[in-house]
Amino acid sequence: MSEVTRSLLQRWGASLRRGADFDSWGQLVEAIDEYQILARHLQKEAQAQHNNSEFTEEQKKTIGKIATCLELRSAALQSTQSQEEFKLEDLKKLEPILKNILTYNKEFPFDVQPIPLRRILAPGEEENLEFEEDEEGGAGAGPPDSFSARVPGTLLPRLPSEPGMTLLTIRIEKIGLKDAGQCIDPYITVSVKDLNGIDLTPVQDTPVASRKEDTYVHFNVDIELQKHVEKLTKGAAIFFEFKHYKPKKRFTSTKCFAFMEMDEIKPGPIVIELYKKPTDFKRKKLQLLTKKPLYLHLHQSLHKE
Secondary structure (H helix, E strand, O other): OOHHHHHHHHHHHHHHHHHHHHHHHOOHHHHHHHHHHHHHHHHHHHHOOOOOOOOOHHHHHHHHHHHHHHHHHHHHHHOOOOOOOOOHHHHHOHHHHHHOOOOOOOOOOOOOOOOOOOEOOOOOHHHHOOOOOOOOOOOOOOOOOOOOOOOOOOOOOOOOOOOOOEEEEEEEEEEEOOOHHHOEEEEEEEEEEOOOOOEOOOOEEOOOOOEEEOOEEEEEEEEEOOOOHHHOOOOOEEEEEEEEEEOOOOEEEEEEEEEEEHHHOOOEEEEEEOEEOOOOOOOOOOOEOOOOOOEEEEEEEEEEO
């Protein structure tokens, strides 16, 4: 085993232990963060095409399955239902597997599959890909109402309240798009950025949309802002990136984005404009997606002690 691989396995093991510790202490926000960061690293390794990887295809498959388990535990911590969930004691069984991944040859203890091979793009990475016109035909989209399986979203619970401080819940109701019915596995990534495009809170992904009809993709999902409104820096904005899967290119791409500035935070419904990709977190070169009256529909609720 090379020094690089040994160091990588140690980092992964430490991250898994940290997440499990947070989980057992009831620090759910920190546990979810740790699980999701590790899951993303494992997914990248499982999907890596480079030849200098020390992992065999079988080992990569196991790494991918561990990433799926981390996502499942994350989803369980965010769920209010108590059905068959992935438990902490289940998760702890993964540590020896990850630690001994190069020699592990038993059957994986859970009936899960690696997340399908899709390119995972960092925010803004689409800028480096060739641009293509969105096809009206939407080849391979399947029936307009069909959704393929995707790991649940990465939504975080509401923060504890503090005297005199305001918490914000944003309900993402729907987004208007001319080709809404053709979008595969659509979801929205929500982030809060300062004027330089730096994250001020953890990034959250919604689950895949609940349904599509005509020119709308419906979500009806609540996002809990992970910072008290009073603590947001001047000039901050909340971004909503609409993403969908492209079967021909085998990666998930940002189709368009919208954002809301601090002076727009007020209770009640709000409709915001959609802009062309790539996502411009600094808000310097904005181009409207369409001249048609198609928007992102939100509803805000403020909670104050």
